[in-house]
Amino acid sequence: MTSHRPIRIWDLPLRLFHWALVLCVVGLVVSAQIGGNAMVWHFRFGYAVISLLLFRLLWGLLGGHWSRFSSFLYAPSQLLRYLRGRRDFATDSGHSPLGALSVFAMLIALVLQVSTGLFSDDEISAAGPLTALVSNKIVSTATFYHSAIGKKIILALILLHLVAIGYYSWVKRQALVRAMITGDKVLDPETPASQDTLKTRLLALGLLASCGAIVAILLWVVRPT
Numbered sequence: 001m002t003s004h005r006p007i008r009i010w011d012l013p014l015r016l017f018h019w020a021l022v023l024c025v026v027g028l029v030v031s032a033q034i035g036g037n038a039m040v041w042h043f044r045f046g047y048a049v050i051s052l053l054l055f056r057l058l059w060g061l062l063g064g065h066w067s068r069f070s071s072f073l074y075a076p077s078q079l080l081r082y083l084r085g086r087r088d089f090a091t092d093s094g095h096s097p098l099g100a101l102s103v104f105a106m107l108i109a110l111v112l113q114v115s116t117g118l119f120s121d122d123e124i125s126a127a128g129p130l131t132a133l134v135s136n137k138i139v140s141t142a143t144f145y146h147s148a149i150g151k152k153i154i155l156a157l158i159l160l161h162l163v164a165i166g167y168y169s170w171v172k173r174q175a176l177v178r179a180m181i182t183g184d185k186v187l188d189p190e191t192p193a194s195q196d197t198l199k200t201r202l203l204a205l206g207l208l209a210s211c212g213a214i215v216a217i218l219l220w221v222v223r224p225t
């Protein structure tokens with residue numbers, strides 16, 4: 001039997017993306033709860049999340065092996081096999097078929113939440129930067145989704161995420177959280193590792209800076225005159 005060894009699964013950019021996203025989402029929830037002057041921070045965290053999501057989209061195409069969407073786009077038959085208890089190196093290394101579903105759900109819910117935030121208006125003190133570009137009907141629909149629906153979907157997905165991570169950590173004894181911190185999982189040495197070199201990290205930094213710059217430029221272009 002081959003002895004297992006640490007394999008790089010989550011490259012550093014993916015891990016930093018994850019923990020930055022956690023910080024920003026917590027910041028968004030807290031600033032929305034406080035309201036008033038804290039809404040300035042709600043907007044800043046929102047712009048940071050848009051930049052992070054844009055980066056994740058690019059990193060899903062250009063990142064390390066297990067960060068790429070292609071490594072966790074499973075066919076329904078693979079999901080069924082997984083649910084029946086069949087495992088292979090792909091399902092045990094990166095996101096499992098079930099984990100992948102929750103990752104895509106979380107990313108899509110966050111995209112919807114930040115997009116509708118741009119068009120939302122609480123009619124008291126805070127209006128998204130794109131509200132002036134669309135009709136009142138679109139603003140009220142976006143505001144309703146952003147504050148009454150999307151928020152609950154995201155909180156439910158985060159709760160599910162934490163329960164699933166807790167289950168796999170404590171019941172199944174899989175060191176998922178450690179892997180999201182160190183990047184490594186102890187696996188069969190044949191498992192392909194994610195590239196995580198100075199070059200790939202610099203590429204990620206360049207991509208993230210570009211995403212931030214694109215968001216800043218777009219906001220500057222649409223600023224009220």
Ligand code: HEM
Pocket residue numbers: 014018021022023025026056067094095096099100103106107158161162165176177180
């Ligand atoms: C605001 C809260 C959180 C959000 C929005 C969030 C979001 C995400 C997302 C989007 C991914 C997929 C990463 C990717 O491939 O892009 C992920 C994975 C992961 N998250 Fe979180 N996360 C949150 C909190 C946490 C916390 C508190 C922990 C640890 C205690 C955690 C542990 C993990 C782990 C271990 C994975 C990898 C799961 C796997 O192996 O498939 N997350 N999270």
